[in-house]
Amino acid sequence: MKFVDEATIDIAAGHGGAGCASFRREKFIPFGGPDGGDGGRGGSVWAVADRNLNTLIDYRYARRHEAKNGESGRGADCFGAAGPDITLRMPVGTIITDLETGRVLAELIEPDVPVLIAKGGDGGFGNLHFKSSTNRAPRQKTPGWPGEAYKVKLELRVLADVGLLGMPNAGKSTLITAISNARPKVADYPFTTLHPNLGVVRVAPEKSFVVADIPGLIEGASEGAGLGHQFLRHLQRTRLLLHIVDLAPFDDAVDPVQQAKAIVEELRKYDEELHAKPRWLVLNKLDMVPEDERAKRVKDFVKRYKWKGPVFEISALAREGLQPLIHAIWEHVVAQSRPPMPEPDPRFDAPGEAEAGE
Incomplete structure (x- = not known):
């Protein structure tokens, strides 16, 4: 299935039905009075996150989604039927934005939780609604209210705990294949990965985290080089x-330090918040470096790159150094997901502490 992470669609809720102006007319009942019912409300448009979907391809071709209108009221105190709602199922992590105002209508984070996008119009009032002691034969009625309509942009941002960042052919797909159940395409040419891949890493029976592999980023991506910034x-x-760096490039003229700096600069150009995220350095393809030169090459890279954060030396193809990396990632993810500790309230100090303070 083709991976689609952007789409533009039109949504429209149903209009409310009009009210009815009617009077009861039966034999032997000369003063039947008003009996016109209210109109039914229009159908609403809901969105729900479905964990079984991972692309917006269904909305690339189906561009118009409308709910039905409510029925008009009728005589004999008959109220119009409400229009049925429609539910749009989208991947988890979809952001729905109004194109005209830029306002975010919904952000689908929790699966199977319906979110209202466009509310259906209320039904109009029939003359039965206006009956009173001073107005016994009302002829007023109101039309139904229009439903909400928007032109919205759907943008999918996958939900993952860890993201892999690096140049093409740095070994990102090989790494996610080695540590998770994902099976992306792996080949010996650049830009093998053309769309994001997700993999679940099992640390223990009840301990896991999600890794996202995106296509490689190259220098000049902000100007459209390669696949650009679209992923x-x-x-x-x-x-x-995880910044994956190839320590054994095919071309000896390629400097891994300059490539790593170019990646970080492209990240900063795209988004300062993304650039400020915690980032670890993962030096890959050490199996291609002679054992007596590995320590020297790693030390030289870290020194010239001026890196002071965590450094991991691995070989994704040979499955070397992966377990320390996996456990360190798990500990970081768990620490980040814990809620912050509340500050202690001095009003609820222990009695012994209060007496000692006195």
């Missing part, structure tokens, strides 16, 4: 970024 939005919900 970096999928890293904005992550708690940690």
Whole structure:
């Protein structure tokens, strides 16, 4: 299935039905009085996150979604039927934005929780609604209220705990294949990955986290080089970024330090908040470096890159150094997901502490 993470659609809720102006007319009942019912409300448009969906391809071609109008009221105290609601199922992590105002209508984070996008119009009042002691034969009625209508943009940002960042052919797809159940395409040419891939990493039977692999980023992506910045939005919900660096490039003239600096600069150009996220350095393809040169090459890279954060030395292909990396990621994700500790309230100090203070 083709991966689609953006779509523009039109949604329209149903209009409310008009009220009815009617009078009861039966044999032997000369003063039947008003009996016109109210109109039914129009159908609303709801959105719900479905964990079984991972693309917006259904909305690339179906661009118009309308709910039905409510029925008009009728005589004999008959109220119009309400129009049925419609529910749009979208992937978890979808953001729904009004194109005209830029206002975010909904952000689908929790699965199977319906969110109202466009409210249906209320039904109009029939003349039965206006009956009173001073107005016994009302002829007033009101039309139904219009339903809400929007032109919205759907933007999918995948929900992942960890995001993989790096140049093409740095080994991101090989790494996610080695540590998770994801099976992305792996080949010996750049831009093998053309859309994000998600993988679940099992640390223990009840301990896991989600990793997102996006297409490689190159220098000049902000000007449209390569695949540009179009997939970096999928890293904005992550708690940690892993910067994958190829320490054994095919071309000896390629400097891994300059490539790493270019990636970070492109990240800063795209979003300062994304650039400020916690980022770890993962030096990959150490199996291609002779054992007696590994320590020297790693030390030289860290020194020239001027990196002071965590550094992990791995070989995704040979499955070397992966377990320390996985456990460190798990501990970081758990620490980030814990709620902050509340500040102690001095009014509820222990009795012994209060007496000692006195």
